[in-house]
Amino acid sequence: MRITEAYLHVLDANSDVKLLSERHMHIDLEIEDYASKHIEGFFEHLDIATNEIDAIQKMNPLSDDFKETTLNVAELFFDVMKQCEEIKPCDLMCLKFEREGATLIGFLKLNFRTSFAHAVELEDNLIVNKIIRQVTTLPYKTQKVEEGFLVDLTHRQVFIKDKTVTVDGRKTKYISEYVLGVGHTLTPKRKIDLIAKTAQKVIEKYDDKPLIATAKIKQMITSHLDESGGVNMESIVASCFDTEVAKDAYLSELNDKGIDPDSITINETQKKKLKRTQKIKTASGVEIILPFEYVSRSENLEIVNHPDGSVSIQLKNLGELL
Template sequence: MSVSISRAILHILDPSLGVPVLSENLMSFNEEMREYTEKHILKCFNDSDLKKTKFINEDGFFLKLINEYRDNSEFKKFTNEVSEFFYKTISENPDIKPCDLLFVQANVFNKDYMVILKLNYKKGYIHFTKQEEGTKNIIIEQPCALPSATQKIDECIFVDINTLEVFVKEKKCQVYNEPSYYISKYLLECKEEKPDKEKVKIITDTTDKIIKEYYDDDMLMKTKVKNIIRENVEDSLNINVAEISEQVFEDHEIKKVYDEEIKMKGLKEPEVKVNFNYANKIKTKQKIVTDEGIEINIPYELISDKNKVEFITNPNGTISIVLKNIDNIIDK
């Protein structure tokens, strides 16, 4: 089994109730509930938006609690104190979604984790029977429905109990009058990391902007950037921003503009690390769509190979795409 649950508890953090409803007993699992929990743990663990981060405050609230838990194994005490903190933050900041917190101590792929699943409330609908001069069936809104087994969970935390490695998936919310990744900043007191998707988008959007401004929106240059990203990720799970700047932009001044804009958008390190889950999401093909709706998918490693693909600019300004040395064509 890739997930083995030791114990779990559920706490209700609905500000409309006025107080958190903290369970006094651990959850007991039937087959359906165990399957629901295991599925969500696996989906969260394999989610491309799960970020690895690290504790930066040795005297931080959460780090103290997890260290105490490692010493005394008081599971309910740990979950109660974290839930109280969450409830206070939710109550004071309406942009944060109310939720149930599901705490699970589990072994995931042979490592012991404290898992916190933030089950944000969603609107659902149920039938309801009224007696009004006879039976009347109606549909009513259920404002505190939990995510189904097939839905993604928006926010979660995994802490390796032995190494204290910490992983988090979170939403940026308006908290205490500023937008922030509030779980990292206020609860975990960890380094605030951008999601891998956002980091890659900063790189591609910035290169696209520079290519449009200085190189007449050259498509082959854009493709080259994406190919460098793909190769970097496949080789080392790192995207070398300096390598993109060096290989794509020849002019020193343009390189300088690119580097400064990347740093201004929050990527100050020369390399951007991405997790394995997101690496599997990196596209391997360039999709080209013409103004008449013709779509062509070309592997990145072939798009600059003139023995396979050639882009020809015609005297009238139109572009011809020539596919070469094709052994076989399959109708799909």
């Protein structure tokens, strides 16, 4: 990745402070590494929503004047920050950069965080070392950026790390609505969760072994994503639901929720972030974490319901102890 232009704007609506940079920022290797780590998160994590560049209504990503674009975006952020105290003060890092043959612009909202540092003071000609609280330090490069977006000008795509806040008494994804003016789209993580949870709801109604059946569909979803980066819903439904009634109920639930499984696409790095285990919790406080693949096989797990209301879980085919 190579940064070609950068600006930093300070936005703190709580204090009514808006300091917009009038010149570009010098980028040394250390700062470029810091920015690069945060930018790569937009391509590595499953909680990033995507959209088409043509859907953007609020700002002009195709402007030749990048400085003017950053000022426009900073104003859009500040306007919505004034309407919602939930949106944290920040430094808005605005970047134009090249990555893997593509030209992109990025807007990283680096929220201020509280940290502590030492301070040396002189009292009555004596040195006094103290601990002071700092509230304007930025996220470490190992931490996630909480909010921001990238625009891929070459492939005409937008990547959004958004946050749900309340504006005028209404819950909204504020970057999508107030900064970009695009419709809200679900992240891959949210789509996968909804597909699995909807399946679980239908399975609990129609299957006599819901734990095993739920694990089976979760395992198949993960397997499809591993193999192709997408989900073949027709194959999953045919394999995981025994009756036409259950199949129709599941597809109807997905349709009612507005979920299009075919729209899920993830890359090789994102595949490593997929959830692969299922947690079983009991009223006694016992928790067991098992791989989807193990639980999905009925011969591996036996659950016995006793007359007194207690439950026994027998695990089989565990292999040798390590």
